[in-house]
Amino acid sequence: MEGIVVFVFIGLAVLSMLAVLWYLFQTVRIIWAYNSLLAIASVIFSPIVHIIFYFMPKDNFDKHEAGLFKKYFLSIGLVALLGVVAAVVIPATNSSDDEIGSFDPDEIETLAYKGDPSAQSRLGAMYYVGRDDVDQDYTKAAEWSQKAADQGNANAQLVLGWLYEDGNGVRQDYNEAAEWFRKAADQDHVGAQSSLGAMYESGKGVRQDYAEASKLYKKAADQGDAHAQFRLGVMYQEGNGVRQDYAEASKLYKKAADQGNGKAQVLLGVMYESGKGVRQDYAEAKEWFGKACDNGIQVGCDQYRAYN
Missing domain, CATH: 1.25.40.10 (Tetratricopeptide repeat domain)
Known part of the structure; x- marks a missing residue:
C-alpha cells in the first residue's frame, strides 16, 4: 500500500514540476522581452523576482501573458500543497511497527x-x-x-x-x-x-x-x-x-x-564439486563447505575436512 501511495505522489510531483518548469520558462521569456536584466535576475533569484514582477503593472501585456504568471504561481502552489499532503499521507501509510519498536x-x-x-x-x-x-x-x-x-x-x-x-x-x-x-x-x-x-x-x-x-x-x-x-x-x-x-x-x-x-552453502559447495549448474571448481566448493561449517552445519564440516 505504501509503495502505491509513494508512486502516485512521485508521479504527481513529476507532472507538477514539469508544469512549474514550463511556466517558469514562459514567464522568464516574457520578462526578457520586458527587461533582459530583470529576466536574468528572475532566473537567479526565482521565485522572489517573479513575486515582485507579479505585482508590477502589466499594461503592456495581453491577457495570455498576464495569465501565464497566474498559472506559474498556481503550479508552484500545487507543488507546495502536494509536498504538505505527501508529508502527512505517506507516513500514515507506513506500518507503525518500527515506531512501536522504539517504545519500552x-x-x-x-x-x-x-x-x-x-x-x-x-x-x-x-x-x-x-x-x-x-x-x-x-x-x-x-x-x-x-x-x-x-x-x-x-x-x-x-x-x-x-x-x-x-x-x-x-x-x-x-x-x-x-x-x-x-x-x-x-x-x-x-x-x-x-x-x-x-x-x-x-x-x-x-x-x-x-x-x-x-x-x-x-x-x-x-x-x-x-x-x-x-x-x-x-x-x-x-x-x-x-x-x-x-x-x-x-x-x-x-x-x-x-x-x-x-x-x-552446502548445496552450492556440492554443485561446485560436481560441476552441475556451475563450472567445476574444487577450491570454490571447499570455501562454501567451510562457510557452512562456520554456520554450524555438520555436513559442511565433514566435506571441508575431506579436502584437507
Whole structure:
C-alpha cells in the first residue's frame, strides 16, 4: 500500500514540476522581452523576482501573458500543497511497527490494551521470541497476535500461523496455520509467502502442490528471502513444480548462501564439486563447505575436512 501511495505522489510531483518548469520558462521569456536584466535576475533569484514582477503593472501585456504568471504561481502552489499532503499521507501509510519498536514494553502494552494492532502485534512477537525484558510465553503470544491478526496486521498473522503450525500456545492445526499464512501472503508479506510455500511443498494444511509452492517461493525469493531462495533452488535442482534447471538452482543457492544460509552453502559447495549448474571448481566448493561449517552445519564440516 505504501509503495502505491509513494508512486502516485512521485508521479504527481513529476507532472507538477514539469508544469512549474514550463511556466517558469514562459514567464522568464516574457520578462526578457520586458527587461533582459530583470529576466536574468528572475532566473537567479526565482521565485522572489517573479513575486515582485507579479505585482508590477502589466499594461503592456495581453491577457495570455498576464495569465501565464497566474498559472506559474498556481503550479508552484500545487507543488507546495502536494509536498504538505505527501508529508502527512505517506507516513500514515507506513506500518507503525518500527515506531512501536522504539517504545519500552510497558508503553507497547498500554497501546496494545487500547486496541492498537501494531502494538498488539509487537507485543505478541515479544512474547513469541522472549525479548525486551519479556519472558517467552506462547499463550500470551497467541492471545495478542490473534487480536492484531483479526484487525488485518500481516506480521501478527504470520506469527499466529507459526504458533498454529508448531502447536505453541494453541492446539496444533495446520489448516489454521495455512489460513493465517495465506491472509498475510495476500498482503505481500514475504515471510508468509515463504511459510505458505513450505506448507504447499510438504502438503501440511493444504493439498501438496509443488507448482503453487514454487510460485510462492518465487515471490518471496524475489524480495530477498533467503529461505525461499534456498527452497526454490532445491525445487529447480530436483525439478519439483518447475523445470529442472541446475544453473537456476545454483543462482538461487548463491543468493541464499551470500545471506548466510548454511544449507544453501552446502548445496552450492556440492554443485561446485560436481560441476552441475556451475563450472567445476574444487577450491570454490571447499570455501562454501567451510562457510557452512562456520554456520554450524555438520555436513559442511565433514566435506571441508575431506579436502584437507
